[in-house]
Amino acid sequence: MKTKICGLREKENIAAISGLKPDFLGFIFYEKSPRYVGKDFSVEAFSSLPSEIEKVGVFVNENVENVTAICRKFGFGFAQLHGDESPAFCQELAQNDIKIMKAFPIDGSFDFSVTEAYAGTCSYFLFDTKVEGFGGSGKSFNWSILEQYTGSTPFLLSGGLGLENITQSMKIQHPMLAGYDLNSKLETSPGVKDYEKVKTILNTIRKHAII
């Protein structure tokens, strides 16, 4: 199972968490987020990052030019699109050699046929809890609705995953479940990840994955 730790911004914290070898690290470029990297964020912040960890820029309704420029500047292989980005937007971005994780806000009435137009363009979907606003809510959704997803694009489960519910989430049996996206439940403060919590949750996921 893939693991993504999202919402980091401080050099020492990035270095510490990267030592735990998640598959993806996410950096938030949405100014209204309490985890926004800030105007002074620089490539220096992750200069020690091993190359096997994929870097992900997280965007909300940003334009293609800005997403592309930021991904190139910071060497992000992936853009996580967490707003209302259209299939055409994703296609345009993919032409700039940026791999895409498209987030969808899930509630009990979500119609998974919406995802069909994005298949083929996105490397992963990200199923997050529908809330007012765009993400980082710390709230989980009723995972039973995932049974309705019959597409072939792998997805990361997202939304309020923490030590208290990760074991339960690993009972989800879905052929396209590729991993877990972990964020606000593992923080000492917004944008700063708790090393011990991240270590424990990654160990839990990895132990389960080899059983």
Ligand SMILES: O=C(O)c1ccccc1N[C@@H]1O[C@H](COP(=O)(O)O)[C@@H](O)[C@H]1O
């Ligand atoms: O974390 C944020 O502040 C954020 C803001 C805007 C868009 C996405 C954001 N984070 C993403 O939200 C999900 C769920 O996070 P949580 O576990 O519920 O805190 C995750 O994919 C983050 O990448």
